[in-house]
Amino acid sequence: MGMTMTQKILARHAGLPSVEAGQLIEAKLDLVLGNDITTPVAITEFDKAGLTQVFDRDKIAIVLDHYTPCKDIKAAQLCAKARDFARRFQITHFYDVGQMGVEHALIPEKGLAAPGEVIIGADSHTCTYGALGAFSTGVGSTDMAAGMATGLSWFKVPSAIKVVLKGKLPRFVSGKDVILHLIGQIGVDGALYKSLEFAGEGVAELTMDDRFTIANMAIEAGAKNGIFPVDEQTRTYLQGRVDRPWEAVEPDADAVYEREVVIDLSALRPTVSLPHLPSNTRTVDEAAGMELQQVVIGSCTNGRLKDLQEAAEILRGRKVASGVRCIVIPATQQIYMDAMAQGLIQVFIEAGCAVSTPTCGPCLGGHMGVLSDGERAISTTNRNFVGRMxxxxxxxxxxxxxxxxxxxxxxxxxxxxxxxxxxx
Known part of the structure; x- marks a missing residue:
C-alpha cells in the first residue's frame, strides 16, 4: 500500500520501511520548539521529572513572542524562566526581544525547518512548516519537555485528505482566502487528526508566503498537519537559509486518501470568517458593510513581507477611517527591516496606523490591541473564537x-x- 508525504516522513524517522494510518510509532525529532507561554510549563515538567540534559542544544528553539516585550509581571516572570533554561543548557536557537519574531515566521526565516524533517512545537500553529514539505505539528508542553530530553516523540500516523489546487489566484485573492475557503467547505473538524496534503498544478501559482499561511491554518480544520510538495519555489526559498542536508518526499502514486477536495483558485473571491468560528465563511461581498473599530495586520498567519506589501498597496496615499484603530505588526525583525527599506512602514504611519515590534500580541488577546466590550475587529490572524481578542x-x-x-x-x-x- 502506498504512502502519503506525511506517512513517508514518519516512516523514515521511525526507522520503518512503511507505516499506515492509525499506527502508533516513535519518531526521531529534528526540532523541538516552544514560546514564552508554553516553554515555562515544559521547563516545570522537565525539572519535575529530574531531567538533567537536553538531547541536542542545536535542535531546540525557544522564541519569546507572545507577550513580549513583556506586558506585565507575570509575562516577565515567564520570560525569565525561559531565559534561565536557555542559559542553563546553552540553547543555540534562543530568540529574545530585539532578535525574536513571531515564532512561525522566524523558524523558516532562520533555516530551522527543512523538507522531510519532523518538527514538534508547543504551539498549535507549528503546522506552518508543512509549507516547506516538513511534517510539523503542535504538541502539549509535557510532550515538549520529553522531546527536549530525548529527541523522540510518539505519534499516531494520520490518514490524509488530498486537496487538489488548480487555476491561478485572481488579484486581491491570496493564500488566506484559499485556506478560509477550504475551512468553510470542510468545517473546523473536517480534517480532525488528518494530514491535509496539497497537490495539483495550482500549487506552483502560490508564493511561499501563501503556502505558509495555508499550512499555518491547517489546524483550524482540525488537521494534524498540512503539507506541500517541494518544488522550485521551495528550493529557492531554502537557498542561503538551510545549510544542512535535507531530502524531500513525494506521495506514492497509490497513496491512500480518505477524500479528495478540488479548489479552483481562479474562481475564488476574497473571503472572510465571521464570528465565532473560522468555518463561518462568507465572500467579502456577503459581509461588506459590517462596522469595525479595529484592524490588525500581522501574526504568524499574515505578518510576512508579501502581506505587508499587499496592505501597503491599498493604504498608500489613503488614511485609516476616523474611529478605527489599525495596528500593523511585521512578523520578524528582518521583515520589519525589509518593510522599512521598501518604504512600507512610512506608508503605514502616514496612513495613521500604529506599527509594532514583532509580537503575537493582539492575536491571543495578550497586548498591543485588546478589544473592549462590544467592539469588532477585522484581523489577519487565525482564530476568531469567543473572547479571543x-x-x-x-x-x-x-x-x-x-x-x-x-x-x-x-x-x-x-x-x-x-x-x-x-x-x-
Missing part, C-alpha cells in the same frame, strides 16, 4: 491583508477592488 462580547472577523487594509480605509468590511478603482 477581548471580552466575550467582542467580535473578530478573519480576513486577508488586502481585505483588512481596505476595511481600515472605509471603517467597514470592504472589497479591496472597491478601494482600488474596481481593478480585479
Amino acid at each position: 477581548g471580552p466575550v462580547s467582542s467580535e473578530i472577523i478573519l480576513a486577508s491583508p488586502a481585505v483588512a487594509a481596505a476595511s481600515a480605509v472605509t471603517g467597514v468590511v470592504t472589497d479591496p477592488a472597491t478601494i482600488m478603482g474596481g481593478e480585479r
Whole structure:
C-alpha cells in the first residue's frame, strides 16, 4: 500500500520501511520548539521529572513572542524562566526581544525547518512548516519537555485528505482566502487528526508566503498537519537559509486518501470568517458593510513581507477611517527591516496606523490591541473564537491583508477592488 508525504516522513524517522494510518510509532525529532507561554510549563515538567540534559542544544528553539516585550509581571516572570533554561543548557536557537519574531515566521526565516524533517512545537500553529514539505505539528508542553530530553516523540500516523489546487489566484485573492475557503467547505473538524496534503498544478501559482499561511491554518480544520510538495519555489526559498542536508518526499502514486477536495483558485473571491468560528465563511461581498473599530495586520498567519506589501498597496496615499484603530505588526525583525527599506512602514504611519515590534500580541488577546466590550475587529490572524481578542462580547472577523487594509480605509468590511478603482 502506498504512502502519503506525511506517512513517508514518519516512516523514515521511525526507522520503518512503511507505516499506515492509525499506527502508533516513535519518531526521531529534528526540532523541538516552544514560546514564552508554553516553554515555562515544559521547563516545570522537565525539572519535575529530574531531567538533567537536553538531547541536542542545536535542535531546540525557544522564541519569546507572545507577550513580549513583556506586558506585565507575570509575562516577565515567564520570560525569565525561559531565559534561565536557555542559559542553563546553552540553547543555540534562543530568540529574545530585539532578535525574536513571531515564532512561525522566524523558524523558516532562520533555516530551522527543512523538507522531510519532523518538527514538534508547543504551539498549535507549528503546522506552518508543512509549507516547506516538513511534517510539523503542535504538541502539549509535557510532550515538549520529553522531546527536549530525548529527541523522540510518539505519534499516531494520520490518514490524509488530498486537496487538489488548480487555476491561478485572481488579484486581491491570496493564500488566506484559499485556506478560509477550504475551512468553510470542510468545517473546523473536517480534517480532525488528518494530514491535509496539497497537490495539483495550482500549487506552483502560490508564493511561499501563501503556502505558509495555508499550512499555518491547517489546524483550524482540525488537521494534524498540512503539507506541500517541494518544488522550485521551495528550493529557492531554502537557498542561503538551510545549510544542512535535507531530502524531500513525494506521495506514492497509490497513496491512500480518505477524500479528495478540488479548489479552483481562479474562481475564488476574497473571503472572510465571521464570528465565532473560522468555518463561518462568507465572500467579502456577503459581509461588506459590517462596522469595525479595529484592524490588525500581522501574526504568524499574515505578518510576512508579501502581506505587508499587499496592505501597503491599498493604504498608500489613503488614511485609516476616523474611529478605527489599525495596528500593523511585521512578523520578524528582518521583515520589519525589509518593510522599512521598501518604504512600507512610512506608508503605514502616514496612513495613521500604529506599527509594532514583532509580537503575537493582539492575536491571543495578550497586548498591543485588546478589544473592549462590544467592539469588532477585522484581523489577519487565525482564530476568531469567543473572547479571543477581548471580552466575550467582542467580535473578530478573519480576513486577508488586502481585505483588512481596505476595511481600515472605509471603517467597514470592504472589497479591496472597491478601494482600488474596481481593478480585479
